Amino acid sequence: MPPALSFGLPVHDGERFLPTALESLLDQDLEDIEVVVSDNGSTDGTEEICRAAAAADPRVRYHRSPTNRGGTWNYREVLARSSAPLFSWMAVDDVKLPSFASACLKGLDAHPEAVLATTRARLIDGAGVVFEDLRDTALGLDAGTAHERVRNLYRSQASHVMYGVVRRSALDRARPLLPMVGDDIVLLTELLCQGPAVVVGDQAFLQRRVPEQLSLQGHEQVKWHAPSARVRFAFPQTRLNLELYRAVATTDLPWREKARCWGTVAPAWVLPRWRAMARDVATAAGVHA
Structure with a gap:
């Protein structure tokens, strides 16, 4: 039991x-x-x-x-x-x-x-x-x-x-x-x-x-999740943004409600974090702040 x-x-x-x-x-x-x-x-x-x-x-x-x-x-x-x-x-x-x-x-x-x-x-x-x-x-x-x-x-x-x-x-x-x-x-x-x-x-x-x-940020945060990850090309914020759209897509919601959920991702999550996406690109390009 x-x-x-x-x-x-x-x-x-x-x-x-x-x-x-x-x-x-x-x-x-x-x-x-x-x-x-x-x-x-x-x-x-x-x-x-x-x-x-x-x-x-x-x-x-x-x-x-x-x-x-x-x-x-x-x-x-x-x-x-x-x-x-x-x-x-x-x-x-x-x-x-x-x-x-x-x-x-x-x-x-x-x-x-x-x-x-x-x-x-x-x-x-x-x-x-x-x-x-x-x-x-x-x-x-x-x-x-x-x-x-x-x-x-x-x-x-x-x-x-x-x-x-x-x-x-x-x-x-x-x-x-x-x-x-x-x-x-x-x-x-x-x-x-x-x-x-x-x-x-x-x-x-x-x-x-x-x-x-609080010190577990950036590269260390990526490694915590997956020790073998290629940190430079991990694009953590960009990948997260994409996975939020995929998360909605995998559900059994009716298409109209899925569209409403997708419509919330950009204004409520993606756009407020545009600087993090810019850091993803800088990291891949080898530019460090």
Whole structure:
């Protein structure tokens, strides 16, 4: 009998925050869960922490790759190894308070048309101190039409909702995460074309912000997703723009609604980021700022 909810925890050299992340998942007030941990070739104490957790709690399932195959591969891996009809990604930096799972499940039960549910979020620093409440009370991701939901996603840039609880059936209808910068926005576009996302009132998701994350930009960001990528010719922003159009094309929306979704991509996403596309061209030409 599969559990009600699978948490997927991809990790690479995450010993600093891994114990806190694992504890937050195992302390959920919903006991019928599994925690699928995929260790992507860690060289620090990650393996020892994970093996100890798996030995202490049968809900933890630990898998290890001997080499680092990239962040996108690892995010795919935890999903592929999960078994529940509901799934939630968990970044090793983050914390989900005990009410997170049950609040999200109640949200999905109350909205059977929704593809995902998440709680409101707060930002924490490296010490776990809250320093900002996200403005996520009215994201508009529950709008009645796909093009409204997609437009509201791009305008709010609320990519953190990907870490909510998602119906596995909706993930199975979407393409796997792509090994590229912005893979979360592409996936959310496909999901929101299928149905709405609901945000419940609890502030049970704590998303961590530390300097190491902010430094992961440009070439390093491309390499994080796909270590073998040719950075100079990756064109990350340009590729993301194109994939957003493809994301809409892959859905089962009626053609008229697809056209409305496509019509939101340029004004809500592409045009505000024209400088990033210019940087893509400069990088390919060997020009550095």
